[in-house]
Amino acid sequence: xxxxxxxxxxxxxxxxxxxxxxxxxxxxxxxxxxxxxxxxxxxxxxxxxxxxxxxxxxxxxxxxxxxxxxxxxxxxxxxxxxxxxxxxxxxxxxxxxxxxxxxxxxxxxxxxxxxxxxxxxxxxxxxxxxxxxxxxxxxxxxxxxxxxxxxxxxxxxxxxxxxxxxxxxxxxxxxxxxxxxxxxxxx
Numbered sequence: 001x002x003x004x005x006x007x008x009x010x011x012x013x014x015x016x017x018x019x020x021x022x023x024x025x026x027x028x029x030x031x032x033x034x035x036x037x038x039x040x041x042x043x044x045x046x047x048x049x050x051x052x053x054x055x056x057x058x059x060x061x062x063x064x065x066x067x068x069x070x071x072x073x074x075x076x077x078x079x080x081x082x083x084x085x086x087x088x089x090x091x092x093x094x095x096x097x098x099x100x101x102x103x104x105x106x107x108x109x110x111x112x113x114x115x116x117x118x119x120x121x122x123x124x125x126x127x128x129x130x131x132x133x134x135x136x137x138x139x140x141x142x143x144x145x146x147x148x149x150x151x152x153x154x155x156x157x158x159x160x161x162x163x164x165x166x167x168x169x170x171x172x173x174x175x176x177x178x179x180x181x182x183x184x185x186x187x
Contacts, residue, residue: 008160015164019171022134026175029130030182033123037186043118044187048104051128054097055180061090062173065142069166072154084149087169088142094176095139098132120187127179131172138172141165 036042068083102125105111110121145165148154154162 011160011164012167015167019168022171023175026127026130026179029123029127030179033127033182034186036119036123039119041119043120045105045110045118045120045124046108047184047187048101048108050097050101050104051180051183054094054101055177057090057094057097058173058176061087061094062170064090065166065169068149069159069162072149072159072162073156075156077149077152077154080154081146081149084142084146088139088146091135091139091142091169095132095135098128101128124183127183131176131179134175135172138165138169141168 064083065087068080068087071077071080071083105121105124109116110124111117112122112125142165145162148161
């Protein structure tokens with residue numbers, strides 16, 4: 001195994017710091033949600049069932065990416081390529097599924113802003129869209145990982161970029177599971 005450079009050794013701690021920052025951001029949003037629930041104008045809104053579908057997709061994507069990493073560590077590029085490609089498409093499916101969830105909210109009369117909006121619905125939109133913004137970053141990382149995997153640029157002992165993407169994607173999946181359960185149970 002080759003020795004990591006100073007810059008490479010700094011990448012994981014920087015990623016962890018970024019993930020802690022994102023977690024703090026969502027902690028603030030969910031705290032605001034909890035505080036705002038005490039207001040007299042809070043209206044319980046229906047939970048869009050499509051968000052459970054999207055939860056399944058991001059979990060499957062995370063599992064597929066982990067399988068890709070395991071395959072690459074064993075030098076199985078073809079299997080790793082298939083798993084990482086599946087992870088990317090499942091991630092894109094997650095994003096599409098989120099927009100189907102928005103459509104369910106709109107059909108239920110729940111809008112982000114305007115005369116027909118309410119604060120509970122607006123909070124749901126903000127939490128989901130903020131997570132989606134971070135997922136876009138994850139999709140970009142998955143795209144680069146997929147390309148590098150198919151170009152055989154990862155080999156056993158030289159997978160730092162893949163590991164960073166893997167950690168971030170697992171973080172996004174875990175964060176989504178928290179948000180989904182939070183929005184389902186705390187209405």
